[in-house]
Amino acid sequence: METERQNQAVAAYDRLKQDIVAGHFRPGEKLLMSHLKERYSLGTGPMREALSQLVAERLVTAISQRGYRVAKMSLAELEDIYDARAHLEAMIVGLAVERGDEHWEAQVIASAHTLASVAEIRSPEEMLSLWDRRHQAFHTAIASGCGSDKLMEARASLMGQAERYRQLWLRQTVFSTEALAHKREEHAALVEVLLARDAARASQMMLEHLQTPVPIITAVVRDAHLVAD
Amino acid sequence: METERQNQAVAAYDRLKQDIVAGHFRPGEKLLMSHLKERYSLGTGPMREALSQLVAERLVTAISQRGYRVAKMSLAELEDIYDARAHLEAMIVGLAVERGDEHWEAQVIASAHTLASVAEIRSPEEMLSLWDRRHQAFHTAIASGCGSDKLMEARASLMGQAERYRQLWLRQTVFSTEALAHKREEHAALVEVLLARDAARASQMMLEHLQTPVPIITAVVRDAHLVAD
DNA sequence: AAAAATAAAAATGTCGATATTTTTAAAAAA
DNA sequence: TTTTTTAAAAATATCGACATTTTTATTTTT
Numbered sequence: 001m002e003t004e005r006q007n008q009a010v011a012a013y014d015r016l017k018q019d020i021v022a023g024h025f026r027p028g029e030k031l032l033m034s035h036l037k038e039r040y041s042l043g044t045g046p047m048r049e050a051l052s053q054l055v056a057e058r059l060v061t062a063i064s065q066r067g068y069r070v071a072k073m074s075l076a077e078l079e080d081i082y083d084a085r086a087h088l089e090a091m092i093v094g095l096a097v098e099r100g101d102e103h104w105e106a107q108v109i110a111s112a113h114t115l116a117s118v119a120e121i122r123s124p125e126e127m128l129s130l131w132d133r134r135h136q137a138f139h140t141a142i143a144s145g146c147g148s149d150k151l152m153e154a155r156a157s158l159m160g161q162a163e164r165y166r167q168l169w170l171r172q173t174v175f176s177t178e179a180l181a182h183k184r185e186e187h188a189a190l191v192e193v194l195l196a197r198d199a200a201r202a203s204q205m206m207l208e209h210l211q212t213p214v215p216i217i218t219a220v221v222r223d224a225h226l227v228a229d
Numbered sequence: 230m231e232t233e234r235q236n237q238a239v240a241a242y243d244r245l246k247q248d249i250v251a252g253h254f255r256p257g258e259k260l261l262m263s264h265l266k267e268r269y270s271l272g273t274g275p276m277r278e279a280l281s282q283l284v285a286e287r288l289v290t291a292i293s294q295r296g297y298r299v300a301k302m303s304l305a306e307l308e309d310i311y312d313a314r315a316h317l318e319a320m321i322v323g324l325a326v327e328r329g330d331e332h333w334e335a336q337v338i339a340s341a342h343t344l345a346s347v348a349e350i351r352s353p354e355e356m357l358s359l360w361d362r363r364h365q366a367f368h369t370a371i372a373s374g375c376g377s378d379k380l381m382e383a384r385a386s387l388m389g390q391a392e393r394y395r396q397l398w399l400r401q402t403v404f405s406t407e408a409l410a411h412k413r414e415e416h417a418a419l420v421e422v423l424l425a426r427d428a429a430r431a432s433q434m435m436l437e438h439l440q441t442p443v444p445i446i447t448a449v450v451r452d453a454h455l456v457a458d
Numbered sequence: 459a460a461a462a463a464t465a466a467a468a469a470t471g472t473c474g475a476t477a478t479t480t481t482t483a484a485a486a487a488a
Numbered sequence: 489t490t491t492t493t494t495a496a497a498a499a500t501a502t503c504g505a506c507a508t509t510t511t512t513a514t515t516t517t518t
Contacts, residue, residue, distance in 0.1 A: 007293050007470065009281065033501065043472045044502080045274045052238065052278050056285050058382075064236050065478055065501060084379035091320040150313035150390070153287075154383045161379070236502065262469065272504035273470080294469060294510055 008042045009049035015040055016050055020059055020070055021163050027226055031060065031068040058161050074227045078165050078217055085158045086210035089143060090203045092155060096145025097199040104145040105195060111141040112191045116184060128174050138187065142194065142206075168220040169213040237271045238278035244269055245279055249288055249299055250392050256455055260289065260297040287390050303456050307394050307446055314387045315439035318372060319432045321384060325374025326428040333374040334424060340370040341420045345413060357403050367416065371423065371435075397449040398442040 016036070019025055036047050051068050054060035062068050096104065115134040120127055143155060159166075173179045186209050193202045221227055245265070248254055265276050280297050283289040291297050325333065344363040349356055372384060388395075402408045415438050422431045450456055 009277075009470090010293075032499095034499090045277065045471060048238070048274065048502085049278050049281050053281060053285060056282060064239075066480090067501060080377055080379050084377050084383070087320060087324065087377075087380070088317070088383065091316055095316065148309055148313045148316075150309050150387060151316070154313070154317065154386065157386070158379060158383065237504095238502095263467090266504095274503060277470085295512095296469060 007046065009046035009053075012036075012040045012042055012046055013050035013053050017054060017057075017059065020054070021167065023164075023167075025070045027070050027073040027164075029070045031070060033067065057157070059164075072227070073164060073221065075218060075221065078221065079214060081158060081162045081165065082211060082214050082217075085155075085162055086207050088151075088155060088158060089139075089210055090207040092143045092146045092148075092151055093194075093206045094199045094203040095148070095151075096142060097194060097197055097202050099147050100145030100194075104141075107141045107144070108138075108191060108194060111138040112187060114138075115187065124175065128170065131174050131180075132170055135183075142190075165217050165221070166213070168224075169217050172216050172220065173213075237275035238282075241265075241269045241271060241275055242279035242282050246283060246286075246288065249283070250396065252393075252396075254299045256299050256302040256393075258299045260299060262296065286386070288393075301456070302393060302450065304447060304450065307450065308443060310387060310391045310394065311440060311443050311446075314384075314391055315436050317380075317384060317387060318368075318439055319436040321372045321375045321377075321380055322423075322435045323428045323432040324377070324380075325371060326423060326426055326431050328376050329374030329423075333370075336370045336373070337367075337420060337423060340367040341416060343367075344416065353404065357399065360403050360409075361399055364412075371419075394446050394450070395442070397453075398446050401445050401449065402442075 025031065031051070033044060033047065036051075037044065040047070051060055051062065055062045055068070059071055060068050061071050100108075111134070115131070115138045118127065118131045118134060122130070143152065146152070173183065186205075190202070190205055190209065193205055254260065260280070262273060262276065265280075266273065269276070280289055280291070284291045284297070288300050289297050290300050329337075340363070344360070344367045347356065347360045347363060351359070372381065375381070402412060415434075419431070419434055419438065422434055
């Protein structure tokens with residue numbers, strides 16, 4: 001058993017993406033080739049390869065002969081991403097309710113339980129990352145019932161684009177006992193409707209559930225001066 | 230006014246993608262670096278950049294240290310892509326009917342008219358490419374009413390993955406007077422429902438409309454031995 | 459025939475040469 | 489003096505040649 005050996009471009013892609021999402025490089029910031037090469041200690045070839053991947057994912061913008069920049073964030077983009085994600089996921093959930101089998105049901109119940117039992121026994125940061133991971137696993141478990149790899153890929157692509165905005169929402173929600181309790185209720189209600197196999201209602205609930213973060217993020221984005229407009 | 234100067238990686242990406250979609254490189258075929266460099270006359274850097282783009286689009290597969298191959302085609306993938314595309318587009322059409330303005334209506338009517346008036350005055354190949362372009366423009370005009378760039382991107386991504394399969398359907402349909410007439414009817418009925426602003430019905434019609442190519446492509450794929458299974 | 463050693467082919471990565479863009483400084487005009 | 493224009497310099501992006509590492513094919517040995 002040995003770890004799959006990956007090339008430098010992939011390694012650079014992972015690290016740079018992490019740095020952008022975590023805010024080490026800020027929206028709109030110039031990504032200087034010489035700086036990136038030094039930071040990740042590699043040559044121009046693999047670096048450009050990693051950058052062009054991130055361009056395809058809309059996390060970086062490129063202009064020929066003028067280099068790369070971290071993609072800007074905007075309220076318009078925030079709204080578009082969350083609207084698209086909500087409608088896509090609502091559609092997927094409808095399919096999942098129609099198509100999901102017993103194994104799917106079991107996964108949904110299991111991940112819901114695992115998520116609900118996250119307690120504040122650890123440090124705030126650990127609690128945050130644990131809840132986040134389990135929350136994402138919960139939603140992924142629900143969506144996977146649609147049985148379509150391609151729809152799951154489209155979903156993953158939108159979630160990747162949402163990630164920088166989602167990070168802002170996460171802290172607000174997890175560190176608020178009130179907000180967290182409310183999410184717990186929403187999740188419980190969602191599971192109930194899923195198991196009742198009510199496709200239309202599940203779809204509608206998911207649509208609303210996924211739109212709730214927008215006002216919260218809007219406020220944070222404005223405060224943190226992350227956008228120009 | 231001068232043409233935007235694009236780099237070699239983008240040029241190579243365009244040409245290679247075209248070559249794959251048009252079948253110059255067949256599914257599963259090894260993409261030898263030395264051969265590609267010669268064919269497109271450029272160095273390894275830009276070539277790898279272009280290849281990694283196509284990997285992200287699922288048109289090429291890569292194994293670290295073992296190079297690149299044209300992604301295989303399969304009946305399972307065909308079904309998944311068309312199922313995903315149909316459900317995505319059905320959802321988008323529902324939004325378009327709800328959100329589309331007068332300008333959207335005008336665009337839909339205009340592109341429907343342009344499509345319907347394709348006549349066999351040119352050579353078969355010209356006729357094919359003309360009908361194809363207008364057909365795509367028609368569907369894009371409808372979808373654009375959803376008003377979401379991100380949904381349009383997700384749609385474009387799926388269409389890109391469908392392209393190799395769609396090419397097979399195109400010839401069968403355009404060169405059959407019967408099939409073409411049937412499509413014309415479907416399109417006319419679709420426009421009618423769109424303008425009547427019946428979201429549920431439009432969505433359902435689009436779902437069915439986009440699933441009709443699957444049996445046709447299945448037959449061609451089997452005949453042409455494009456898949457292993 | 460199976461395993462090991464060797465040779466050939468291919469993929470990956472670094473580096474420096476070249477072209478382009480941006481910045482800075484100087485000169486000219488308002 | 490301030491603004492605009494022009495020219496030079498610096499910074500940067502892009503690319504392909506070359507070197508290194510890894511995989512694959514071939515031959516030799518047991």
